[in-house]
Amino acid sequence: xxxxxxxxxxxxxxxxxxxxxxxxxxxxxxxxxxxxxxxxxxxxxxxxxxxxxxxxxxxxxxxxxxxxxxxxxxxxxxxxxxxxxxxxxxxxxxxxxxxxxxxxxxxxxxxxxxxxxxxxxxxxxxxxxxxxxxxxxxxxxxxxxxxxxxxxxxxxxxxxxxxxxxxxxxxxxxxxxxxxxxxxxxxxxxxxxxxxxxxxxxxxxxxxxxxxxxxxxxxxxxxxxxxxxxxxxxxxxxxxxxxxxxxxxxxxxx
Amino acid sequence: xxxxxxxxxxxxxxxxxxxxxxxxxxxxxxxxxxxxxxxxxxxxxxxxxxxxxxxxxxxxxxxxxxxxxxxxxxxxxxxxxxxxxxxxxxxxxxxxxxxxxxxxxxxxxxxxxxxxxxxxxxxxxxxxxxxxxxxxxxxxxxxxxxxxxxxxxxxxxxxxxxxxxxxxxxxxxxxxxxxxxxxxxxxxxxxxxxxxxxxxxxxxxxxxxxxxxxxxxxxxxxxxxxxxxxxxxxxxxxxxx
Numbered sequence: 001x002x003x004x005x006x007x008x009x010x011x012x013x014x015x016x017x018x019x020x021x022x023x024x025x026x027x028x029x030x031x032x033x034x035x036x037x038x039x040x041x042x043x044x045x046x047x048x049x050x051x052x053x054x055x056x057x058x059x060x061x062x063x064x065x066x067x068x069x070x071x072x073x074x075x076x077x078x079x080x081x082x083x084x085x086x087x088x089x090x091x092x093x094x095x096x097x098x099x100x101x102x103x104x105x106x107x108x109x110x111x112x113x114x115x116x117x118x119x120x121x122x123x124x125x126x127x128x129x130x131x132x133x134x135x136x137x138x139x140x141x142x143x144x145x146x147x148x149x150x151x152x153x154x155x156x157x158x159x160x161x162x163x164x165x166x167x168x169x170x171x172x173x174x175x176x177x178x179x180x181x182x183x184x185x186x187x188x189x190x191x192x193x194x195x196x197x198x199x200x201x202x203x204x205x206x207x208x209x210x211x212x213x214x215x216x217x218x219x220x221x222x223x224x225x226x227x228x229x230x231x232x233x234x235x236x237x238x239x240x241x242x243x244x245x246x247x248x249x250x251x252x253x254x
Numbered sequence: 255x256x257x258x259x260x261x262x263x264x265x266x267x268x269x270x271x272x273x274x275x276x277x278x279x280x281x282x283x284x285x286x287x288x289x290x291x292x293x294x295x296x297x298x299x300x301x302x303x304x305x306x307x308x309x310x311x312x313x314x315x316x317x318x319x320x321x322x323x324x325x326x327x328x329x330x331x332x333x334x335x336x337x338x339x340x341x342x343x344x345x346x347x348x349x350x351x352x353x354x355x356x357x358x359x360x361x362x363x364x365x366x367x368x369x370x371x372x373x374x375x376x377x378x379x380x381x382x383x384x385x386x387x388x389x390x391x392x393x394x395x396x397x398x399x400x401x402x403x404x405x406x407x408x409x410x411x412x413x414x415x416x417x418x419x420x421x422x423x424x425x426x427x428x429x430x431x432x433x434x435x436x437x438x439x440x441x442x443x444x445x446x447x448x449x450x451x452x453x454x455x456x457x458x459x460x461x462x463x464x465x466x467x468x469x470x471x472x473x474x475x476x477x478x479x480x481x482x483x484x485x486x487x488x489x490x491x492x493x494x495x
Contacts, residue, residue, distance in 0.1 A: 008411035147330040150305050154324050155344045165347070169334050246334035 006039060015172055036215035043054065044219040056223050059190050062118055063231065066125025067186035071179055074133030082141040082167055083159065099131040107196040116197045125192025129182035136178025140171025176239040182230035184199035255281050256302060256431060261311035262296050271455040272297050274311060277450070281316065282424060284432040286442035288488055289452030295435040302433065312370045317398035325392045327404040329384040331376040339374040362390040365424060383415040389421060393428065394438045402434045406441065418445050422471055439488045444476060451491050460491050
């Protein structure tokens with residue numbers, strides 16, 4: 001019953017808002033060239049389904065590739081940064097660079113380097129999503145309980161043993177939290193990359209905008225949001241599997 | 255044997271931390287360290303274990319550093335490891351094969367009554383059980399020096415007494431040098447063979463007294479006039495002027 005409620009309850013505002021917008025737009029209270037009626041968006045989703053499906057798969061592939069790269073390389077870089085204080089002091093500012101760089105400004109550079117198409121979109125998703133992985137992983141490893149660090153020192157553990165047998169597993173919830181944030185950002189990064197280099201849902205949005213097809217823009221935006229939710233859910237499942245397997249999963253909603 | 259020569263630790267220029275302390279502790283002796291908060295009791299243990307570096311003076315240890323075990327106030331268990339894996343941790347870190355480590359853990363699991371909990375994770379254990387795991391982990395390497403930093407402070411009185419007595423029994427068989435830091439005067443005097451009382455800031459030795467209660471300890475000893483006299487003496491010293 002509780003599970004059914006958790007699915008049904010969020011649907012209530014969606015239905016109410018959709019019906020409300022349908023009414024307001026059909027009665028011309030809101031012009032349909034600004035906001036399409038939900039029924040128009042649904043029509044686009046049905047009639048353009050083949051094209052939208054292809055765009056969805058393209059964006060999903062690029063975002064998944066960018067996210068995978070940021071999870072793997074971000075974690076490796078975080079391990080490198082956590083190895084010693086001086087390494088962290090030397091290299092962490094460069095990690096911050098990835099956070100502060102305006103993607104929309106460097107996307108044209110990516111096109112020059114990597115050309116139009118998938119590589120640019122993957123690079124864009126990667127750049128946007130890597131920082132939360134690095135930041136959360138480093139924070140998780142640095143916030144290891146001081147008594148446990150002392151214990152490892154007393155047990156003559158090597159720096160590598162302390163890193164891989166204490167700091168890394170200790171940081172796992174924070175690392176998985178970073179993956180969750182990165183999952184949503186990777187989709188945003190892929191869409192922005194596609195605005196510049198074409199293809200995918202970003203390309204559909206860009207072309208539809210130029211054609212004043214607001215209904216198609218909304219359909220593509222809806223699919224992009226669903227893609228973000230899908231990625232977030234997949235990482236949440238991964239989070240649950242890993243933390244449950246080590247007996248430390250806390251099912252309390254956060 | 256442990257010898258502290260003019261041992262001093264200063265944390266900041268404004269507040270002195272500990273010492274100078276001069277002390278000799280014989281091998282196999284159980285010394286209790288009492289003192290008000292901030293007197294440097296835990297710092298003394300950390301200096302002896304090498305976790306802190308002294309400002310002045312010297313710590314002379316007859317046993318090598320890898321024969322020291324430390325029990326922290328909060329048990330300090332790895333939450334993602336089972337009880338068995340937590341207990342065998344010091345051995346597996348030293349490269350002892352897992353199966354051998356597990357068989358070496360078995361007697362400690364039995365002695366500390368943990369047989370039913372070997373595959374449990376720390377979050378499934380009570381405070382008393384967590385401390386049992388921590389003690390088993392500290393003893394599995396059969397250390398020459400056991401440093402106990404308020405190990406029973408978070409436990410209920412009956413569990414404190416039970417665990418204290420069990421630890422004393424284990425100490426009698428293994429006979430490591432034990433340094434026990436505690437806030438409980440009664441517990442400290444009842445379990446120890448010698449008591450060191452530190453004053454407040456800076457932590458200086460104000461009493462170093464042998465406790466003549468014999469090797470075996472029982473609840474009845476807590477009512478002995480000699481025991482109560484020493485408890486009162488320590489209380490007066492800790493209460494201050």
